[in-house]
Amino acid sequence: MGGPRRVANDPLRKQRILDATLAVIAEHGVHRTTHRRIADTAGVPLGSLTYHFESLDAILEQAFEALADSMSERYSTALTEAPDQLAACAAVTDLICGDDYVTSREVTILHEMYGYANHNPAVAEACRRWLLRSRDSLAVHFPPRACRAIDALIEGWPMHQAWEREPLERDLVHATIVAIAERIR
CATH class of the missing domain: 1.10.10.60 (Homeodomain-like)
Structure with missing residues (x-):
């Protein structure tokens, strides 16, 4: 209860x-x-x-929107506080490898959100807006193509970790982010 x-x-x-x-x-x-x-x-x-x-769908839509807003704010804060691209690479590594950005509970909810978005246009739109806000946050330090690649890693690596159930290799994550930042213009 x-x-x-x-x-x-x-x-x-x-x-x-x-x-x-x-x-x-x-x-x-x-x-x-x-x-x-x-x-x-x-x-x-x-x-x-x-x-x-007005409905259970409305509750779910607003709950998922609130989660996206909260995570987007954490994302934006981490990147805004980075003074340069090298610090932004470290911030992104922290987002991917740490519990400050996404907890295992939130990864579980995100899986549910993405699945629900396949059948609910309002949640699909919330996911799209979140993606665009994430890229805007990254754009402070990275060019557009790098933003897209880095954002996909920020989403994907924690999901892989949830299925693998092993800690991420922080050095590999950081090296990947730096390589993308340096090579994709």
Whole structure:
């Protein structure tokens, strides 16, 4: 069960519902995410979900959008704080190899998000906007073609790690990012 029930005028209830949705997705997958599971996890009455959202699809769409926004902000911050391209290569390596950008729980949710995007145009559009924001963040330090290649690695390497269940080779990741930065113009 989700815990104590909240007061009716809870200004954070909608956000708690979105957070609970991601927790349910991580534990059960999108295909077994229900209004009831979300409400129980959020610790809110079931009617709160229909008060704040018109459908389960709307809840899922907004939860995935919130995840994309949060991860995009972390991505942007890491790259904005890098003073030059070499520091940006190190920042990208940290994004790929560290838990600061994407946790194993978030990788699980991302797999669900990408699968759901195949059948939900709103989530597909959220993924596209996220991709473009990521490339914009990279463009501070890298040319457009390198941004595309590096962004694919940032997405792909953590997914491979999730399936391989072995730590990434930080030196290989860093060398790959530097090689792309130096060679793709």
